[in-house]
Amino acid sequence: MRFPAPLVPLFLLFLISLVGAQTSGTGIPPNESRTLGKEVPDVVLIDSYGNKFNLHDLRGKPVILSPIYTHCTSACPIITQSLQKTIPLMGTPGEDFYILSLTFDPKDAVEDLKKFRKKHNINSEGWKVVLVENKSDLFKLLDAIDFRFATLPNREFVHPNLIVFLDKDMVIRKYLYGVAFDKLEFANALRIAKGEIALPEKFRGHLFLVGMLGFVSTVIFLVVRLSRKRIRSEENPAV
Amino acid sequence: MDRAEKRALITALALLLFFFVLIVYAAKGLKIDLPTCITDVQPFKEGRLIQHAPDRYELQVVAKMWFFDFNQGQTEIEIPAGSVVDIYLTSADVVHGMHINGTTVNLMAIPGTVNYARYKFDKPGVYHVVCHEFCGVGHHAMMGKIVVK
Numbered sequence: 001m002r003f004p005a006p007l008v009p010l011f012l013l014f015l016i017s018l019v020g021a022q023t024s025g026t027g028i029p030p031n032e033s034r035t036l037g038k039e040v041p042d043v044v045l046i047d048s049y050g051n052k053f054n055l056h057d058l059r060g061k062p063v064i065l066s067p068i069y070t071h072c073t074s075a076c077p078i079i080t081q082s083l084q085k086t087i088p089l090m091g092t093p094g095e096d097f098y099i100l101s102l103t104f105d106p107k108d109a110v111e112d113l114k115k116f117r118k119k120h121n122i123n124s125e126g127w128k129v130v131l132v133e134n135k136s137d138l139f140k141l142l143d144a145i146d147f148r149f150a151t152l153p154n155r156e157f158v159h160p161n162l163i164v165f166l167d168k169d170m171v172i173r174k175y176l177y178g179v180a181f182d183k184l185e186f187a188n189a190l191r192i193a194k195g196e197i198a199l200p201e202k203f204r205g206h207l208f209l210v211g212m213l214g215f216v217s218t219v220i221f222l223v224v225r226l227s228r229k230r231i232r233s234e235e236n237p238a239v
Numbered sequence: 240m241d242r243a244e245k246r247a248l249i250t251a252l253a254l255l256l257f258f259f260v261l262i263v264y265a266a267k268g269l270k271i272d273l274p275t276c277i278t279d280v281q282p283f284k285e286g287r288l289i290q291h292a293p294d295r296y297e298l299q300v301v302a303k304m305w306f307f308d309f310n311q312g313q314t315e316i317e318i319p320a321g322s323v324v325d326i327y328l329t330s331a332d333v334v335h336g337m338h339i340n341g342t343t344v345n346l347m348a349i350p351g352t353v354n355y356a357r358y359k360f361d362k363p364g365v366y367h368v369v370c371h372e373f374c375g376v377g378h379h380a381m382m383g384k385i386v387v388k
Contacts, residue, residue, distance in 0.1 A: 028275050028355060033267070068246075106291045135292035140322075150280070150327055151297055152287050158280050212259070221251060227248075231240055 007221070012215030024077075027158045030146035035172050040144045042170075043137040045100070045130040055141075056170055062097040063166040067147050069105035069154045070129075071117040074118065078179040080120050080159060086181050087127075090190055094126020097190065101129045104149060122143055130167035135221065145172060156176035165193040250336030274346050277353040282329035288316050296324045302335035302348035307368055315384040320363040322387070328354045336372035339385065347372065360387045 042056040055063075066083060068076035093099050101122070104111065113129045124131060132138035142148075148159060149159035163181070165174040174189040191197075203210070240243035242247075265271045286308030289297040292376055296318055301308040307317045308331075318324065338345045339358070346354045360366070368383035 026279055027277065031272075136294060139292050139295045148325065148355075148357075150277070150325070150355075151287075151299075152283075158277070162347055209263070216256070216259070223248070223252075 006037065007218065010214050010218045010221070014211060014218070019188040027150060027160045028148045029160050029161070030148070030175065032146075032175055033145045034145065035173075037171060038144065039136070039169065039171050040166060041140045043141050044133040045102075046110060046113075046126075046133050047128045048117040049112065050110050058098050059170060060168050062168060062173075062190065063170070064097060064099045064190075064193075065145065066096075066099065066101045066167060067104050067142070067159070067162070067164075068116075069103050069106065069157055069159075070108050070116040072157075075159075075179050076160045077120070079163070081121075082180045083163070084120070084122075086170070086183065086186050089183060091185060092126065093124045094157075097126070097193070099124075099127040102141075103129070103131045104138070104147065104159070105134050105190050106138060107155065131208070141157075144188050165189045165194045167195060243332050271343075272356070277327075277348075277355060280353055282351060282353050283327075284331070286310050286312070288318075294319070294322050298324050298326045299326045300312065300326065300337065300348075301331050302328065302337060302370065302381075303331045304333065304375055305333050305370070305381040307337065307383035309383060311327050311383075313379050314382075315386065317386045317388060318360060319357075321359070321361060323357065323359045326356050330333070333382070335370050335374050338369055338371050340342045340367045340369065342366065345371075360385070363387050 013202055040055065044050050044052055045055055064083075066079060068079060070076075087093060087099065091097060101116070103116075105112075110131070113131060117129045126167065132141055145164050147160070147162075149157045151157055155213050160177070161179050162175050162177050164172060166175070167173050174192045176185060176189055247387075257308045271379065283299050283301065285299075286301045287297075287299045288310040289299070291297060291346070298309065298316070305313050308314070326344060326346070328348050329352065330345045332350065334350070335348040337348055339365075341362075342358055344356050344358050346356055348354065364387055366385040366387060368385060370381040386388060
């Protein structure tokens with residue numbers, strides 16, 4: 001039997017919907033459909049030198065937000081090292097974009113940030129290790145990017161490994177997952193944060209719906225087709 | 240095809256589509272979250288109530304035969320109204336259930352895994368917590384209390 005031609009685009013739609021499916025990390029992954037395209041709140045940050053500034057002071061350039069906690073012994077140092085490897089290939093922090101290593105541990109103080117900065121040798125003007133001054137504001141910011149963590153004993157946390165790209169108006173544009181970042185994916189995310197959105201990205205939020213519609217219409221098509229065939233063979237048993 | 244058969248088929252398909260639209264509406268429009276199961280974490284052994292910010296709590300509950308350990312053995316806890324609570328639940332022995340009366344929090348406590356839900360306690364009052372999974376002779380008496388002030 002020949003593969004029915006109308007099924008080909010439907011099958012392709014189904015395959016595309018599979019590609020769009022998310023891979024989950026540790027802990028609870030964020031629900032991107034509720035955060036992408038939303039502005040993050042303007043909170044007061046304190047960097048590792050004790051300087052206070054507003055998050056929205058960084059308007060004008062894309063911001064790469066990397067949620068970490070300073071006592072982390074596993075994922076966060078690796079994320080920071082991957083960033084250090086990838087960033088020089090993408091541009092200069094401070095000129096092309098800003099990077100914020102943001103601690104989500106409510107107990108972290110400026111001293112902890114200092115240690116973290118020294119340990120990872122972060123000396124660039126455009127790359128800051130920061131904490132949120134007000135605890136309630138910290139959770140406003142974490143909720144805005146839908147970052148959830150669970151507390152373990154000895155100041156350890158379970159958390160998803162990710163970085164968030166904000167555009168020049170502090171709107172959430174893209175998430176990258178994992179502890180190491182692919183060069184092409186990173187460049188693509190940065191392009192999105194700069195406003196050069198590729199067409200597939202625009203429709204990414206609707207992929208599930210499109211895939212589901214494709215699936216449902218395939219089922220309907222098959223049912224109708226098979227039932228017709230059965231009727232035909234009943235009418236004409238010789239065939 | 241027989242007419243009745245056709246009608247049944249069309250009705251079934253229409254219902255299928257209708258309920259699919261409802262599911263999408265519940266997830267996107269009403270923003271109803273399903274409880275999240277975390278399987279790649281070593282479950283905690285003891286209940287803990289951690290305050291992260293004035294209105295932000297993390298509640299780690301261990302369900303045991305036959306009580307809820309909310310905070311180091313306590314079966315009753317107090318939080319201020321308007322608090323957002325991240326609830327993590329695991330079991331120390333058999334499968335238990337945990338329903339916080341008057342809320343949408345309804346989780347299963349499964350040994351070896353952690354279940355998660357977030358809830359904002361806006362209304363002050365006493366929220367009774369019951370086990371709704373038969374877990375032995377003490378099941379009917381397995382309950383806890385969350386007091387929201």
